[in-house]
Amino acid sequence: MRELFKDKEHLVRMAGLFGVGLLVFVVLRGVLIPADFGDLGHYRASALDDNSSVELRFAGRAACELCHDDVAAERAKSAHRSIACEACHGALAVHADNPEAVFPERPEATPLCVACHEANVTKPAWFPTVIPDEHSEGEACDECHMPHAPGFEEVGSDG
Amino acid sequence: MTVNRRQFVLASGKYLVMSAAASRAVGYVLAGSPERAPGYSAHDHWWAMAIDIDLCIGCGGCVRACKEENDVPLEPFFFRTWVERYHVPEGDIEHPMVDSPNGGYDGFPERYREGDGSKNFFVPKLCNHCAHSPCVQVCPVGATFESPDGVVLVDKDYCLGCRYCVQACPYGCRFIDPRTHSVDKCSLCYHRITKGLTTACCEVCPTGARTLGDLKDPSDPIHEFLRTNMVQVLKPQMATGAKVYYADLDGSVR
Numbered sequence: 001m002r003e004l005f006k007d008k009e010h011l012v013r014m015a016g017l018f019g020v021g022l023l024v025f026v027v028l029r030g031v032l033i034p035a036d037f038g039d040l041g042h043y044r045a046s047a048l049d050d051n052s053s054v055e056l057r058f059a060g061r062a063a064c065e066l067c068h069d070d071v072a073a074e075r076a077k078s079a080h081r082s083i084a085c086e087a088c089h090g091a092l093a094v095h096a097d098n099p100e101a102v103f104p105e106r107p108e109a110t111p112l113c114v115a116c117h118e119a120n121v122t123k124p125a126w127f128p129t130v131i132p133d134e135h136s137e138g139e140a141c142d143e144c145h146m147p148h149a150p151g152f153e154e155v156g157s158d159g
Numbered sequence: 160m161t162v163n164r165r166q167f168v169l170a171s172g173k174y175l176v177m178s179a180a181a182s183r184a185v186g187y188v189l190a191g192s193p194e195r196a197p198g199y200s201a202h203d204h205w206w207a208m209a210i211d212i213d214l215c216i217g218c219g220g221c222v223r224a225c226k227e228e229n230d231v232p233l234e235p236f237f238f239r240t241w242v243e244r245y246h247v248p249e250g251d252i253e254h255p256m257v258d259s260p261n262g263g264y265d266g267f268p269e270r271y272r273e274g275d276g277s278k279n280f281f282v283p284k285l286c287n288h289c290a291h292s293p294c295v296q297v298c299p300v301g302a303t304f305e306s307p308d309g310v311v312l313v314d315k316d317y318c319l320g321c322r323y324c325v326q327a328c329p330y331g332c333r334f335i336d337p338r339t340h341s342v343d344k345c346s347l348c349y350h351r352i353t354k355g356l357t358t359a360c361c362e363v364c365p366t367g368a369r370t371l372g373d374l375k376d377p378s379d380p381i382h383e384f385l386r387t388n389m390v391q392v393l394k395p396q397m398a399t400g401a402k403v404y405y406a407d408l409d410g411s412v413r
Contacts, residue, residue: 043304047314048201051306054350057228058359080365087220087363091227116218116365121271122244122279123216127366 059096061085067099071148078149088112088147109142199353201307205374206347207402209384210283212409214368217242217281219263221360221369226264228348228359235261237334239345240285240360245411249276252411282405282412283369285360286311286332286345287393290400294324294333303342309374309402310349315341329397347371
């Protein structure tokens with residue numbers, strides 16, 4: 001037996017090195033891997049909170065219609081009823097949060113209308129389009145159409 | 160307790176007009192601050208999107224809204240969602256002409272002629288939020304993952320920027336943000352859907368061509384959409400478990 005462990009020096013060193021290596025690995029792993037890694041899957045569970053705590057820019061039409069119920073009523077039966085306010089007015093969460101502090105500009109109608117209604121071969125056939133130059137002859141679209149209720153039957157005027 | 164006029168109108172309006180979810184959403188909006196969603200349980204939802212090709216008018220509103228809501232760089236190489244224009248010469252579905260000037264951000268200047276026998280339509284694209292994502296499988300550090308509610312998300316603090324996932328995505332939906340050198344992609348507006356709001360792109364879509372849906376909610380209109388339309392996902396042969404469902408998708412779309 002003694003014969004067998006006569007030259008044990010190198011074995012002890014190996015075991016020592018291995019032990020230190022293991023210790024370093026365990027400590028590093030503990031330090032580097034976040035505590036919540038693996039709680040839900042192979043990722044940091046708190047990454048879900050990181051993703052859900054981004055600031056809102058679009059308030060959503062429900063918020064606008066709470067305060068602007070007059071505009072909501074004006075639009076309720078119009079051809080534009082399905083369009084959200086912020087599709088035309090732009091992101092206005094800052095205004096909805098604090099209407100006194102942020103007063104939104106009124107958007108210019110014509111470029112908005114043209115972006116959606118200009119004739120284009122690729123647009124589906126059901127969608128009403130116009131060739132702006134021929135249709136309005138340079139006049140602004142809101143000279144004749146009301147942005148919130150663009151059709152004529154629903155306001156009862158002849159344009 | 161004293162209640163002023165504005166508070167009274169707000170509170171009563173909320174309960175009269177809106178469902179519970181919508182009034183909760185408005186609560187968040189009016190509170191202003193970016194907050195996590197305490198009442199939200201990820202396990203009760205399974206998010207998907209429904210896209211109706213015949214309703215898309217190519218206005219680009221979704222592209223602009225997405226960039227604004229999610230602070231995506233404005234250069235024309237970075238998109239979380241974009242719109243493609245397809246021009247399919249009659250019968251030749253193997254050789255469609257596809258373009259997407261600035262992702263559709265500025266709309267689509269006319270390029271084709273009426274009556275040349277071609278078929279023309281727009282295809283809005285975004286991350287397909289695959290249930291078995293190739294991009295998640297290749298991430299070496301667990302910085303991208305499928306959330307319990309079926310959204311493929313990025314952990315930007317943890318991302319190394321190694322670009323494996325950019326190459327792995329069969330739909331080309333990922334990019335490296337030049338400011339942070341971390342990968343970025345559609346998060347299905349996770350900060351909105353967890354608060355009862357819809358995504359920015361669906362919010363501004365004027366025709367309802369794209370709508371967010373919760374497959375775990377039996378009353379969600381997406382079930383009706385899936386039942387009553389002929390639907391397809393992109394690249395079904397890749398078996399990615401894509402959850403963006405297209406109605407009336409042409410065979411030429413890839």
